[in-house]
Amino acid sequence: MRTVSLFWRIFSLNAVVLGVATGVLLLAPVTVSARVVLTEAVVLVTGLAIMLVANAALLRIGLAPLDRVARRMTTVDLLRPGHRLQVTGHGGVAALIRTFNEMLDRLEQERATSAARALSAQEAERRRVAQELHDEVGQSLTAVLLELKRAVDAAPEPLRQDLRGAQETTRESLEEVRRLAHRLRPGVLEDLGLVSALTSLATDLSAHSGVTVRRHFEPRPSATSQETELVLFRVAQEGLTNIARHADATEVDLRLAGGPEGTTLRIRDNGRGTGDSPEGAGIRGMRERALLVGGDLAVGPAPSGGTEVTLCVPAIREEG
Incomplete structure (x- = not known):
């Protein structure tokens, strides 16, 4: 059964069930009157129930590989690669599982490639922003600190305290800018x-x-x-x-x-x-x-x- 297609597998299972049911009706001493009596109805309903149960069981066995594929589709995570379904046989279901595994291989490879490009661009952008923070914002704040220092030295005492507060705030901002630049571009790692x-x-x-x-x-x-x-x-x-x-x-x-x-x-x-x-x-x-x-x-x-x-x-x- 593993070497045939899914269509012929399902057709064969139904044919087996119907053939067995037909053989039972031919060989069993069961007759149906023109007006069905209660005992005959019970026999027919019981036979139908048995046939349906047997057909359902056989179909469940035949379609089990598709259930495994469906469960894997709902749980697959490309950030946890390597999980593949086992391929058995050479029929249509085996071809479907192999195709699904090959699709996962392609998706993982494409995701890895795109993630590498995105992270590389992200690191380049971090370096650029860190450089601009260090060169532009850092130097501007340093110049402001120097101007404030000269203003503090020349200002009268009532105004000097306010200027010192502004000087301390600017110094803290400069330290924060340097810390952000350090986080964006790990110079310590490179050096x-x-x-x-x-x-x-x-x-x-x-x-x-x-x-x-x-x-x-x-x-x-x-x-x-x-x-x-x-x-x-x-x-x-x-x-x-x-x-x-x-x-x-x-x-x-x-x-x-x-x-x-x-x-x-x-x-x-x-x-x-x-x-x-x-x-x-x-x-x-x-x-x-x-x-x-x-x-x-x-x-x-x-x-x-x-x-x-x-x-x-x-x-x-x-x-x-």
């Missing part, structure tokens, strides 16, 4: 490496939110590309930002471990956890970044409460 960039992220989180961050950084493998380090940094940045905004946590454990098989980043907090809430744009963005470098991102409850984010990125293999 000093991943460990220093993660240390800077942890320090900023503790300074602005009061959360205690424990850092555990182990040696990283040598086969780590700049793209991989950028993905690790962005995932850590997004994870720490989510903790500061939503977790209500007081402690965070930030770990980076490396080995011959790859690099593992883990962020664990003692906050309220994610519960049953669906994944937001931040987590899905982290999954897209992880797929760009062949990584696997897991988000779930931490052993002692809170949330745990784990990113595992395989090491780069040298060919030949």
Whole structure:
């Protein structure tokens, strides 16, 4: 039956049921009067019920592969690739399953390509905005600070206090602009490496939110590309930002471990956890970044409460 088309499979199942029913009527000592009596009606209704049940059971068995395809269609997630249906036989249903699996392959490849282009454009735009903030807005605020300093030195005492307040507000705005530019363009990552960039992220989180961050950084493998380090940094940045905004946590454990098989980043907090809430744009963005470098991102409850984010990125293999 696995080598025939779906049409002939259903036709054969119905033919078997009707043939068995016909044979029973021919061989069984059952007659129908001109006016059907009660016993004959009971026999006919019972036979019809048996035939319908047998037909339904056989059809369920024959259409089971289509049910599996339908269930996979409702649960497929392109951000969790690799889940495929098993292909058995060579009939029409097997061809349908193979086509469905090939469609998933194409969709995952197209999504990965489009996500890589989008994230590359996003990083380029972040660098441009950060450069403009540093060069244009930062320099303008620095010039304002210098003008305010000269005004404070030359102003009389009643006006001097107001100018000092404006000077302090401008200084805070300049620091905020520098912090935004630092978040948009991780200069520490480019200049000093991943460990220093993660240390800077942890320090900023503790300074602005009061959360205690424990850092555990182990040696990283040598086969780590700049793209991989950028993905690790962005995932850590997004994870720490989510903790500061939503977790209500007081402690965070930030770990980076490396080995011959790859690099593992883990962020664990003692906050309220994610519960049953669906994944937001931040987590899905982290999954897209992880797929760009062949990584696997897991988000779930931490052993002692809170949330745990784990990113595992395989090491780069040298060919030949």
